[in-house]
Amino acid sequence: MKHHQIFHTTRLRLAGLYAGTMGVILTLCAIAFYEAMAYSHVSELNHRIESVAGTLHDGLEASLQKPGKLEPVARKFIPSLCVVGTSCAYRSTALHYLGVFQENGYYIRFISLSGHLIADGGQVPHNLPIQIETEPWQTLRASDGTHYRQFSLMLKTVNQVPWGYMQVGRSLSDIDEHMVWLRLILLIGLPTAMLLIVIASWWLAGQAMKPVYISYCQMQQFTADAAHELRTPIAAIQANLESTLNPEATDEDAWNTLHTVERQNNRLSRLVHDLLLLSRLDLQxxxxxxxxxxxxxxxxxxxxxxxxxxxxxxxxxxxxxxxxxxxxxxxxxxxxxxxxxxxxxxxxxxxxxxxxxxxxxxxxxxxxxxxxxxxxxxxxxxxxxxxxxxxxxxxxxxxxxxxxxxxxxxxxxxxxxxxxxxxxxxxxxxxxxxxxxxxxxxxx
CATH class of the missing domain: 3.30.565.10 (Histidine kinase-like ATPase, C-terminal domain)
Incomplete structure (x- = not known):
């Protein structure tokens, strides 16, 4: 197959087509896998944050009396809470609720209706901007580049008067680190897989071309053999006819030529009949x-x-x-x-x-x-x-x-x-x- 340019070119095209198709499919699968993993992590985090926020909301809202003022009883509910303007000698990085509920890595912030920080607790990030959005979910970025996922809830007093906002969030650093490793694996694994696909495509294309190449060689051999078999009796007929057309040829020479032509014609007839029979058997x-x-x-x-x-x-x-x-x-x-x-x-x-x-x-x-x-x-x-x-x-x-x-x-x-x-x-x-x-x- 190496010596036939048409088969080499066809094999190259088949390998390229297969490798290209598999490359596109593999790339789309890698992107889909990456997006699915990211969505899965964020969805799970959203669920946990929403669960924490719902638990705190239900326990705190009944104790709120005036808008923007956090009652002292709130410290009993959330021991790690630190009110702005007060001294907080001990700040726990865990978010506690009545000594039973505890979540590590989360933070809570209470924001007034005007957007000022009232109190915070848990693993509070530094220099995280305070934003009051109409949407409950926000993804914020601190000055150090760390991303945070945050959920905001409107709090009301016992009289159903708007009190302010409670924001519960968590850092995305562990998820971002995991996704960085995942991207690194995909960036290394995808080219490696593509290289293996190219090698496999070339081999598979060669395997696919083998039967075609063998058939092609058999057809060439068959054509050459058939031409050789047909040429022999035709050459014999031609030689005898040329000798008989000689003006010095006798009637006996003519009869001998006719007998020779008859024998060679019978040979040609048998050969053609056999070839037609093989052709019918192959096709039908x-x-x-x-x-x-x-x-x-x-x-x-x-x-x-x-x-x-x-x-x-x-x-x-x-x-x-x-x-x-x-x-x-x-x-x-x-x-x-x-x-x-x-x-x-x-x-x-x-x-x-x-x-x-x-x-x-x-x-x-x-x-x-x-x-x-x-x-x-x-x-x-x-x-x-x-x-x-x-x-x-x-x-x-x-x-x-x-x-x-x-x-x-x-x-x-x-x-x-x-x-x-x-x-x-x-x-x-x-x-x-x-x-x-x-x-x-x-x-x-």
Whole structure:
């Protein structure tokens, strides 16, 4: 794939598209996660502040008599409260209420209607601006840069006259620190994840392109092999015609040329027919024609048909049907006939004189098993994985002599696959070969 620019470019585009898409998704997820965490922290803090403010409000409002004046009884409710203008020798950073309620890190401020501080308590921040807003929630920033979340409530006297404001808040420093660490993790983790995504995208794009690349190479090889096979008979026809068109050619030369043209034409016809058959099997898969095929009769008919060819080659062709009842499969009888015929033809052609070819038929569980066994030249182990490739020959010279184009086993495999079966080979050089076909039995 490295040497084909189109595949390299396509792989690069696929990897870029995948990495870009995953990067956008990952970035959006990171932003959503960050916002969700921030919202969760602030929502939880708001709930706690509102709970503290509600508890203090309910306990204090009944003791307020005059607007802007905090009654002494308020100190009993909130021991840590410090009134402006009085001396506060001890200031607790915890917010107490009747010695039972206690919250660390919170502060409380009482503000008059005119916006002046009346009293405060708890962990009171320094230089925090006093703001009276119409909205109950505020986020304030002190002079040191610390943020505070604050909740304001209007207080009324026992006579329901506006008294002033009570503000309860808490520092956001711990939340801000947590969010800083979270941002740091995301800023480091996101580029790292993107780098891993880019590497994974490149690898996945390569894996996705492999079948396409293999198909492309097979198509190139198929085209080259087909062109070579077609060129040979065409070149033979052309050479014979040129010699016959010579003015010195005799009638006998013309007749010889016609015979040669006929042989080469038959070879071309067989080759084109085989290529069309393979093309139909590739495009259509399992044949639309389905019928019950009796394998007993099919094997017997084939052995009888090829007996003359076997006798002419001084080869013994026999059957070994190991079942007493007929075996039937569902499929195209013509294709199955071609399947077994190709294997028998190969066995006869590649078996020396005096050898044997045996066609076995038996039943194995829910499958029919057809085996074509010969005592021929055999197939080397390194070649057995390629013998079903189109135009591939183990022995080119012998194939040329027999007129084969290397499509017989490719057609056999395509037919077997179209019938949801399998085909395997067992072979040793000079020991012979066994081709085994397994086909699913017809459901009764």
């Amino acid at each position: 898969g399992f044949s639309a024609k389905q019928e019950s095929c009796n394998l007993n009769d099919l094997v017997s008919d084939l052995v009888e048909e090829f007996s003359a060819l076997a006798m002419a080659s001084d080869i013994s062709l026999t059957t070994n049907i190991q079942v007493t009842t007929p075996i039937s499969v569902l499929g195209d009888e013509g294709q199955l006939y071609r399947l077994v015929a190709n294997l028998i033809t190969n066995a006869i052609q590649y078996t020396p004189a005096g050898g044997k070819v045996i066609v076995h038929l038996k039943r194995d569980d829910h499958q029919a098993l057809i085996q074509v066994q010969d005592t021929g030249i055999g197939i080397p182990s390194q070649e057995q994985t390629r013998i079903f490739d189109r135009f591939y020959r183990v022995n080119s010279d012998r194939s040329r002599h027999t007129g084969g184009a290397g499509l017989g086993l490719a057609i056999a495999q395509a037919i077997v696959q179209a019938h949801q079966g399998t085909i395997q080979v067992q072979s040793e050089p000079n020991q012979g070969s066994i081709f085994s076909i397994c086909l699913p039995l017809k459901n009764d």
